Amino acid sequence: MKNLPTDLLRAFVTVTELGGFTQAAEWLGRSQPAISLQIKRLEQLLEQTLLIRSGQQLELSQSGQLLFRYAKQILAINDEAVAQFSKTSVSGKIHFGIPSEFATTLLPKIVGRFAQAYPNVTLEVNCALSKQLLSEPERHRYDLILALHDDPSTAGDNLVKEDGLVWVTGTDHDAHLQVPLPLIVAPKGCIYRQRGIEKLKENQRDWRIVYTIPDLTGIQAAIDEGLGVTVLAKSTVPENLRILKPSEKLPKLGKVGISLIYQSNEPSEAITRLMDFVKASL
Numbered sequence: 001m002k003n004l005p006t007d008l009l010r011a012f013v014t015v016t017e018l019g020g021f022t023q024a025a026e027w028l029g030r031s032q033p034a035i036s037l038q039i040k041r042l043e044q045l046l047e048q049t050l051l052i053r054s055g056q057q058l059e060l061s062q063s064g065q066l067l068f069r070y071a072k073q074i075l076a077i078n079d080e081a082v083a084q085f086s087k088t089s090v091s092g093k094i095h096f097g098i099p100s101e102f103a104t105t106l107l108p109k110i111v112g113r114f115a116q117a118y119p120n121v122t123l124e125v126n127c128a129l130s131k132q133l134l135s136e137p138e139r140h141r142y143d144l145i146l147a148l149h150d151d152p153s154t155a156g157d158n159l160v161k162e163d164g165l166v167w168v169t170g171t172d173h174d175a176h177l178q179v180p181l182p183l184i185v186a187p188k189g190c191i192y193r194q195r196g197i198e199k200l201k202e203n204q205r206d207w208r209i210v211y212t213i214p215d216l217t218g219i220q221a222a223i224d225e226g227l228g229v230t231v232l233a234k235s236t237v238p239e240n241l242r243i244l245k246p247s248e249k250l251p252k253l254g255k256v257g258i259s260l261i262y263q264s265n266e267p268s269e270a271i272t273r274l275m276d277f278v279k280a281s282l
Contacts, residue, residue, distance in 0.1 A: 002045060006078050009071040011038040012050065016068055017109055018281065019058060027280040079116045091120035092270040097142040100127040101216040101236040106146075110277045121270045127215065131189040134261075144271055145261045146278060148233070150191050152257030160260050161282050163233040165195055165253035167244040173226035176244055180206035182228030186214050191256055196231040199251040233258070235282065258282060 014024040015035065025032040043050050050064035060068060098107070103125065111123065130147040132138060139145060149155045152162045169176050181200065185193040200207045211222045219230050220238055229244070233256060237243055246252040260275050267275070 004042075004045070004071075004074065006075060008038050008042040008045070009074055011035050012042055013068065013071050013075060015039060015051065015058065016060060016064070017113070023280070076116050080119065089120055090118045090269050090273060092268055093122040093124065094144060094270055094274055095142045096123055096125045096274070097133040097139075097145040097147075098125060098127055099130055099133070099146065099148060100214060101232060102146055103127045104216040105236045105238065106278070106281055109281045114274060114277050118270065118273060121274075123274075129186065129189050129214070130191065139261075140263065143263055144267075144274060147259050147261060148191050149257035149259060150195070152255060155257040155259040158259035158261050159257050160279055161235075161258045162255045163235050163258055164255050165192060165231055166234050166237065167196075167229055167246075167250045167253070168223065168232050168237055168241050169229045169244055170223045170226055171240065171242045173223075175223075175226055175228045176250060178228075180208045181249075182210040183207055184211045184213070184219050184222045184228040184230045185209055186219070187212055192231040192233070195253055195256075199253055203248075203251045205249055205251075 011024060011028065014027055015021055018024050018027060021032050021035050021039075025035045028035065039051060046063070046067070048063035048067075049061050050067060052059045052061050052064075107125065114121070114123070126142070128138075130149070133142070133145050134147055147155075149159075152159060167176065175182055183193075183196065185196070187193075197207065210228045211219075213219055213222065216232075216236070216238075220241065222228065223230060223241060231253060234243070244250055260278060262271055262275070264271075
């Protein structure tokens, strides 16, 4: 009877959830070749191909999809058992503020895994524009805030990543060819909205706002219907939407900063662990 080592399964699940060997290596604190070797060992053990590269993307084979479900269950039981006997169980409640587009794309990657790893930590998540999350006295409601900055340099030591802004439309529509350009945007105060309109004005491109909604799910639905285009941080673009290349009519949008801000001088161990999860996923 063969045994499936949990370290190989964890590497496989992490590569799948984070979408690449480099991201998984950073998350697990190992080198990329070491992660690749673990996946190869797992494939040899099962005599199956688990991951297929399609361009820049990694996709699960049919065998990989089946193993992924089993691996999640095995690791969940393993982590639960370890947590039960751990002498240093992390616990607490974290009030986490996050922009809605990151809640839609980032949280699904980390919430389940974080809950499995730290079952005694309760997450209370609230979504709002970065401007609202960082306003006074609103910001003091949260233990941890993920925020966007129009100028990355203003994030200071809290900066986690710089991300490029991109024009986005649907895969089956060409709303970007319309004149004036139809925009789907969040309410005033949104960095994406402000940057897109500024760049269009600079390039003397006619535009009009056709739909305003505060959350990514609503924006995504409007784009799917072919109502217009929007601006998003590249790392938050859903897979079913299309990134448009900059052109004479669609100017380059530049970058924004992404920061993690905690309120206390010494963040608790629970907050520190959540920050590690978020950084790795970004």
